[in-house]
Amino acid sequence: AQSVTQLDSHVSVSEGTPVLLRCNYSSSYSPSLFWYVQHPNKGLQLLLKYTSAATLVKGINGFEAEFKKSETSFHLTKPSAHMSDAAEYFCVVSSNNAGNMLTFGGGTRLMVKP
Amino acid sequence: KAGVTQTPRYLIKTRGQQVTLSCSPISGHRSVSWYQQTPGQGLQFLFEYFSETQRNKGNFPGRFSGRQFSNSRSEMNVSTLELGDSALYLCASSSRVRRANTGELFFGEGSRLTVL
Numbered sequence: 001a002q003s004v005t006q007l008d009s010h011v012s013v014s015e016g017t018p019v020l021l022r023c024n025y026s027s028s029y030s031p032s033l034f035w036y037v038q039h040p041n042k043g044l045q046l047l048l049k050y051t052s053a054a055t056l057v058k059g060i061n062g063f064e065a066e067f068k069k070s071e072t073s074f075h076l077t078k079p080s081a082h083m084s085d086a087a088e089y090f091c092v093v094s095s096n097n098a099g100n101m102l103t104f105g106g107g108t109r110l111m112v113k114p
Numbered sequence: 115k116a117g118v119t120q121t122p123r124y125l126i127k128t129r130g131q132q133v134t135l136s137c138s139p140i141s142g143h144r145s146v147s148w149y150q151q152t153p154g155q156g157l158q159f160l161f162e163y164f165s166e167t168q169r170n171k172g173n174f175p176g177r178f179s180g181r182q183f184s185n186s187r188s189e190m191n192v193s194t195l196e197l198g199d200s201a202l203y204l205c206a207s208s209s210r211v212r213r214a215n216t217g218e219l220f221f222g223e224g225s226r227l228t229v230l
Contacts, residue, residue, distance in 0.1 A: 032217050034217055034218075036221075041223070042223055043118070043204060043206075043221030043222050043223045043224060044204070044206075044219075044221040045221070046218055046219065046220075049217065049218060051217075090157065092217070094217040100145055100147045100162050100169075100170075100206070100208050100217060100219060101147070101159050101162055101170040101172070102147075102149075102159060102217060102219070103159070104149075104156055104157035104158075105156075106156050107156060107157075
């Protein structure tokens with residue numbers, strides 16, 4: 001069984017300040033971990049992916065995430081928020097034998113203030 | 115390259131009716147997955163198809179069904195609609211089905227179903 005917990009349902013930052021979206025996972029197998037972003041009235045877009053290579057993963061639009069096995073965490077960060085980053089972010093886990101059956105966290109809505 | 119296309123984008127049905135949603139994957143993608151998104155339950159996996167075969171199925175009642183055609187297009191059907199079926203139904207396609215490369219999905223914009 002696998003599960004994902006996103007620790008904050010809403011995060012508000014000012015433009016130009018750092019972003020931290022927190023995610024903890026649970027998986028019986030060596031997991032693959034992802035962050036997806038959903039802008040209003042849009043489908044989801046893959047930001048980045050971890051699959052047991054480097055523990056620090058760089059994604060699109062300046063986002064990165066660090067896999068910490070000891071803490072079962074996969075937090076998403078960005079050094080400087082931009083207004084266009086306002087969206088909902090989903091932490092996702094998949095086990096290697098699950099194909100494209102993904103387990104999503106509850107989502108974190110990121111608000112960026114000018 | 116055209117993205118994942120879902121039709122219809124919006125629809126309204128009444129309880130007891132049935133609905134069919136369609137998904138055209140990105141050209142060359144043979145895996146199609148369906149997800150249900152609701153405010154209460156979040157994003158939940160419905161099923162995945164590859165080469166016209168269902169590979170995985172989520173924990174949904176038998177009223178939810180799907181299929182995939184030889185051109186990789188997929189449909190999902192919900193029969194005997196209930197109020198709780200109101201949701202955004204998202205389709206995603208992938209070219210990757212090997213173990214180490216799964217999870218990289220390209221999503222459509224969804225079909226928003228309202229059941230009255």
